[in-house]
Amino acid sequence: MEWLISLVIGVLTASGVYLTLRMRTFPVVLGLTLLAYGVNLFLFAMGRLTIGHPSVIDAAATAYSDPLPQALVLTAIVIAFGMTAYVIVLALKARGELGNDHVDGLELSADEMSLQEEKELLANSANLPTKETK
Numbered sequence: 001m002e003w004l005i006s007l008v009i010g011v012l013t014a015s016g017v018y019l020t021l022r023m024r025t026f027p028v029v030l031g032l033t034l035l036a037y038g039v040n041l042f043l044f045a046m047g048r049l050t051i052g053h054p055s056v057i058d059a060a061a062t063a064y065s066d067p068l069p070q071a072l073v074l075t076a077i078v079i080a081f082g083m084t085a086y087v088i089v090l091a092l093k094a095r096g097e098l099g100n101d102h103v104d105g106l107e108l109s110a111d112e113m114s115l116q117e118e119k120e121l122l123a124n125s126a127n128l129p130t131k132e133t134k
Contacts, residue, residue: 012035013034028103044070
């Protein structure tokens with residue numbers, strides 16, 4: 001069980017970092033959300049993954065799960081939800097003001113610029129006279 005949770009935490013963190021490094025704002029928002037989920041699972045796993053053991057300690061309990069990480073995760077979920085809602089509103093406002101959703105505010109990314117330059121080059125080369133038209 002611990003290996004599965006560790007693998008899920010790693011996948012959530014890796015995909016969150018990958019999406020956070022994108023050039024558009026909405027993948028960045030999704031990346032931050034996935035990072036928050038990864039941190040929440042990490043905090044939850046710190047409280048021992050035990051099944052069937054009480055979270056409230058009585059005098060006879062020898063094995064128990066720690067209730068503090070559960071409270072921390074609940075608080076972190078509320079904070080992450082508020083942060084995600086704020087960042088989405090901020091991204092929508094930036095898209096409305098700038099007309100695009102690039103992180104740096106540029107009109108075109110490097111890939112889109114190279115594609116546009118190729119299209120212009122092809123359009124210009126199509127207008128060149130050929131031997132047959134002379």
